[in-house]
Amino acid sequence: MSLSITLTINGAARHIPLDDPRITLLDLLRERLDLTGTKKGCDRGQCGACTVLVDGRRVNSCLCLALSHDGADILTIEGVAQGDRLHPVQASFISHDALQCGFCTPGQIMSAIGLIAEGHAGRDPERVREGMSGNLCRCGAYVGITEAVLEAQQTMATSDRRDAA
């Protein structure tokens, strides 16, 4: 098997030669593709800073072997805004001051987008907190994060209803 893969990253197909089977999806994004918005915190699946969507599902990219994901569709923080228009989750993180240092924020936002798509949390803050527990914030911005996720979910539902009308 040749060590090269094809990924769709933020909507664009990329053919990527690999010189080493050990590379993770996280290192591929950051070190080979200059997509440094995805952060490396623990690199062991414990902090959630590296969260991206793979085929629409939030996962820890530090625990994904890149080779194993040949053909996958990847969404990173760089791909969520539409031009200058922020994604509703990005906008609501700003309006709720849901960050301090910002290092965990890309992972928090990707995780929140995943959580909203999964649709299990509803408007229950306890379910949102539980659903976001895979993303650590050492600054302790959790109160704002929970509020931001709840508001973004509301905004997106309203906008879906408007689109459907």
Place this chain on the structure above:
Amino acid sequence: MNRFEYARPATLAEAVAAGAVAGSAYLAAGTNLLDLMKGGVMRPGHLVDISRLPGLDRIEHPGDGGVRIGALVRNADLAHDPDFARNFPAVAEALLSGASAQLRNAATAGGNLLQRTRCAYFHDTASACNKRDPGAGCDAVGGENRLHAILGWSEHCIATHPSDFCVPLVALDAVVEVEGPAGRREIPLEGFHLLPGGTPERETVLEPGELITAVRLPAEAAGFAANARYLKVRERTSYAFAVVSAAAALRLEGGVIAEARIALGGVALKPWRARAAEATLAGARADPAAFRRAAEAALADAKPSGDNGFKIELARRIVVRALTLAAAGTPERMPALPASPFAGAMTHA
């Protein structure tokens, strides 16, 4: 991480042949394996990527009330499968109490059974560990061991098995389907994991190359759906391994227990089926005195392996609480904090 050869076989037969080569490891999601490889705890020379093998990612409901869970079904997909969650609510609750949403989206059913212990000395390659390096000794004995085993341990290994999923599975008589170089076989989950004895490096009855293809629950397991819970005490309410956990499932007939199932997690190197405790409940009224007797029976053989004597009494109380919650009835909706003994989970019952 060590260097390795990577292969992605197209068929089960090719995978099993590749997996039988010495130094091979199967790769599914990799949520445990890659972590262990990064730490140098596991150093497989060949990775056999089974993540795309056809037919292993299905949840099959054969119609008799049982279920067949393909080895590659992701934890989150299984827990949120409506038929599965309705028939086996304690298993769904256990799945949702484990890890984080990101890990549950990736981690597979087969991989869950084969996850390695979280013993810190196993994970620290500078420490002595008989499991990692047979004959090296065990630094957990006499070390930081407040979270270690209270049942079935030996002087060679006092680690615990970390799975939540396996605890209700073993209570409900799950069967593991395996494909290997010598063909197909089935192994009751209760006999799948091995206690450490003098060979803690041998963790399951799997032979080299054998690959889990599915986990099955029998139709009788769904007979407990109305009164089945998983309860898990951990050092934080979410995203933590169990200090002690218990699955409790009851078949009630007019306030009398026709049949009880109890298993414990976080107490031994395998998910611990408490058959003696179950026997004390058969024919008993579902009341606190009966639950306390069952808890005594479940922990009758327990002994501390270090600074963890507290886990014995904690486990008794968790058994009583899990039985009490099960008797009160499976909640209609999954609790906001699955398996938590704290308020959010209780008010939904």
